[in-house]
Amino acid sequence: MLVRLILQKILMLLAVVWAAGTLNFFIPRLAPKNPIAEKLTQMAGTSGVDPTKIQEMSEAFNAKFGLDRPLWQQYLSYLGDMAQFDFGYSITKYPVRVADLIAAALPWTLGLMISTTLIAFVLGTLLGAAAGWKRNSRILQILSPLIMVFSAIPFYLLGLVLIYFLAAKAGWFPISGGHGIVSIPEWSWEFAREVLHHAVLPSISIIIASIGTWAIGMRSMMVNVQGEDYMTFAEAKGLKPWRLFLRYGMRNALLPQATALALYFGHVVNGAVLVEIVFSYPGLGSLLLDSIKLFDFPTIYGIVFILTLTVAISMLAIDLIYPLLDPRVRVGGLNG
Amino acid sequence: MADAAPVMPASTEVLDGKRPWLIAALRYVNRNPSLGIGMVLLLALALFSGLGRLFVDVSTAAPLSAPPGAAPGPGLLFGSDPQGRNLLSVMILGTWLTIRTGLIAGAIGIVFGSALGLISGYIGGRTDAIITWMIDVLLTVPAILFLVMIAAVVQTGLSSTGMALVVAALAWRKPARAVRSQMLVLRSTGYVEMAKLSGGGPLRIVFLEIVPNLMSFLVSSFVAAVSAAILACVGLEAMGLGPQNEPTLGMTIFWMMEFSAFLRGMWWWILPPVTILIILFVGLYLVNAGLEELSNPRLRQRA
Numbered sequence: 001m002l003v004r005l006i007l008q009k010i011l012m013l014l015a016v017v018w019a020a021g022t023l024n025f026f027i028p029r030l031a032p033k034n035p036i037a038e039k040l041t042q043m044a045g046t047s048g049v050d051p052t053k054i055q056e057m058s059e060a061f062n063a064k065f066g067l068d069r070p071l072w073q074q075y076l077s078y079l080g081d082m083a084q085f086d087f088g089y090s091i092t093k094y095p096v097r098v099a100d101l102i103a104a105a106l107p108w109t110l111g112l113m114i115s116t117t118l119i120a121f122v123l124g125t126l127l128g129a130a131a132g133w134k135r136n137s138r139i140l141q142i143l144s145p146l147i148m149v150f151s152a153i154p155f156y157l158l159g160l161v162l163i164y165f166l167a168a169k170a171g172w173f174p175i176s177g178g179h180g181i182v183s184i185p186e187w188s189w190e191f192a193r194e195v196l197h198h199a200v201l202p203s204i205s206i207i208i209a210s211i212g213t214w215a216i217g218m219r220s221m222m223v224n225v226q227g228e229d230y231m232t233f234a235e236a237k238g239l240k241p242w243r244l245f246l247r248y249g250m251r252n253a254l255l256p257q258a259t260a261l262a263l264y265f266g267h268v269v270n271g272a273v274l275v276e277i278v279f280s281y282p283g284l285g286s287l288l289l290d291s292i293k294l295f296d297f298p299t300i301y302g303i304v305f306i307l308t309l310t311v312a313i314s315m316l317a318i319d320l321i322y323p324l325l326d327p328r329v330r331v332g333g334l335n336g
Numbered sequence: 337m338a339d340a341a342p343v344m345p346a347s348t349e350v351l352d353g354k355r356p357w358l359i360a361a362l363r364y365v366n367r368n369p370s371l372g373i374g375m376v377l378l379l380a381l382a383l384f385s386g387l388g389r390l391f392v393d394v395s396t397a398a399p400l401s402a403p404p405g406a407a408p409g410p411g412l413l414f415g416s417d418p419q420g421r422n423l424l425s426v427m428i429l430g431t432w433l434t435i436r437t438g439l440i441a442g443a444i445g446i447v448f449g450s451a452l453g454l455i456s457g458y459i460g461g462r463t464d465a466i467i468t469w470m471i472d473v474l475l476t477v478p479a480i481l482f483l484v485m486i487a488a489v490v491q492t493g494l495s496s497t498g499m500a501l502v503v504a505a506l507a508w509r510k511p512a513r514a515v516r517s518q519m520l521v522l523r524s525t526g527y528v529e530m531a532k533l534s535g536g537g538p539l540r541i542v543f544l545e546i547v548p549n550l551m552s553f554l555v556s557s558f559v560a561a562v563s564a565a566i567l568a569c570v571g572l573e574a575m576g577l578g579p580q581n582e583p584t585l586g587m588t589i590f591w592m593m594e595f596s597a598f599l600r601g602m603w604w605w606i607l608p609p610v611t612i613l614i615i616l617f618v619g620l621y622l623v624n625a626g627l628e629e630l631s632n633p634r635l636r637q638r639a
């Protein structure tokens with residue numbers, strides 16, 4: 001049963017990756033003109049770029065995309081390249097490969113996304129659990145609507161507000177970037193401190209806006225759990241309130257939160273892209289913006305593919321952890 | 337932002353009529369404050385944009401119509417940007433453009449999405465399984481990334497209506513998923529069985545028996561779809577992928593970042609679009625929460 005479940009999830013992952021690759025292939029071809037060829041002729045027209053280099057590039061692109069072959073052959077070889085993370089060359093930074101550009105930016109994006117997701121998940125879940133448990137607490141009654149309203153605001157708008165008040169006006173944090181302009185990335189305490197200092201505002205804007213999402217779900221689950229018979233029984237047994245809260249309340253209310261976590265990754269990728277742009281954070285979002293501005297299509301496609309893959313893999317990871325949390329799935333009691 | 341507040345008292349005075357349904361509505365809003373506050377926020381924005389153009393010459397939203405980079409002053413309430421746009425006019429037009437784009441994309445999304453959801457849920461069986469699986473796959477794909485690709489390809493000469501259509505291309509997924517699961521619940525209810533037994537055709541059953549019962553659910557899905565569409569549009573515009581010749585709020589944010597308004601201390605360029613968008617998103621969220629409570633009264637007891 002468990003094996004079947006895992007196979008099903010892996011099939012889902014492959015389908016998502018295939019869908020992303022296929023959309024990547026066909027969307028540019030829906031356009032009346034080939035954007036890459038157009039960009040290259042445009043670059044050849046404007047002076048400043050060596051014509052022989054342009055010639056070399058367009059040959060490389062023609063060989064890469066095999067524009068003379070039938071469409072289905074192009075499609076198959078494209079899928080093969082995607083599977084090997086071969087996105088070709090960047091147009092604007094030729095001869096740098098797109099995969100290398102992405103590899104340099106990916107750690108920043110993943111670092112920001114993973115750390116903020118974890119912090120927001122823990123804080124939001126604890127807050128929601130407390131709000132559902134102690135429904136009479138004054139502080140929580142004031143705090144929870146406020147936090148829910150914050151969950152409606154897109155990350156990057158909060159980011160802009162934070163930059164204005166805490167960076168531009170108060171000067172506590174840098175306005176943009178992932179590290180100092182002059183410093184060179186290295187493994188040192190000094191550099192690590194700088195990176196953390198630059199990461200504070202982008203992280204806060206993601207965390208504040210996502211705490212609410214977790215708190216809302218946890219609060220209503222906690223309220224539901226309290227009505228269960230096993231809670232009444234545990235209370236009657238005379239268990240300590242803390243034990244009741246953690247082992248009986250939290251433990252059972254946490255399950256739907258884990259499912260929500262899987263769905264949340266797509267949301268956080270959408271949001272993190274714009275947060276990076278707002279903060280000029282050196283991750284994939286900023287790389288995406290630069291590529292859009294310079295019409296560097298191979299890089300745009302590469303980023304879209306990698307980010308979709310990131311979402312799909314995170315979802316698979318959650319799906320695989322889920323049976324460990326919920327014994328019923330292991331035995332095959334839930335939807336199979 | 338300072339202009340949005342004074343509008344609100346006026347709108348409540350209008351509601352102070354003597355008609356009984358109004359009193360009933362007000363009593364209900366009193367019990368469901370998020371619906372009331374949300375409506376007031378959205379109404380304030382609508383009034384700002386609707387009445388604003390009666391008092392301000394909105395053609396000054398075009399570049400070179402005001403002294404460049406001027407701080408707010410008597411003749412120029414919101415100041416201007418370095419390209420000489422009167423920012424008050426930009427906000428008045430941009431608010432309307434943003435809401436309109438959201439309404440178009442949200443409407444297309446909810447119509448196509450619920451049609452697909454109704455069909456899938458009504459037919460059931462293998463067709464339903466395949467459609468649902470496909471929707472699930474597409475839901476995994478981060479929307480903004482694919483919208484970036486579409487917008488980057490069609491880029492030149494995109495109008496704000498075209499923008500709405502681009503966003504609508506992915507706006508149907510969530511409504512389809514949600515309507516389908518509601519359909520599954522309703523399909524097996526007694527009155528639908530009854531209608532089937534009395535010989536009603538599928539169209540008759542779906543439109544006369546099922547859709548009326550889903551109405552409040554569809555309305556709150558619509559509000560959620562509008563909000564998601566606006567989120568996507570403004571995001572694309574902030575990346576410089578929106579319409580180039582129309583003064584949208586997202587484009588203002590894009591230019592503001594390009595011209596490093598933060599370093600120049602041009603707060604009048606930064607805060608108005610951000611504030612208007614925050615009011616819009618919070619308003620839509622509260623209305624949606626209120627509508628959910630309206631359609632599912634059990635939530636009320638929990639609160």
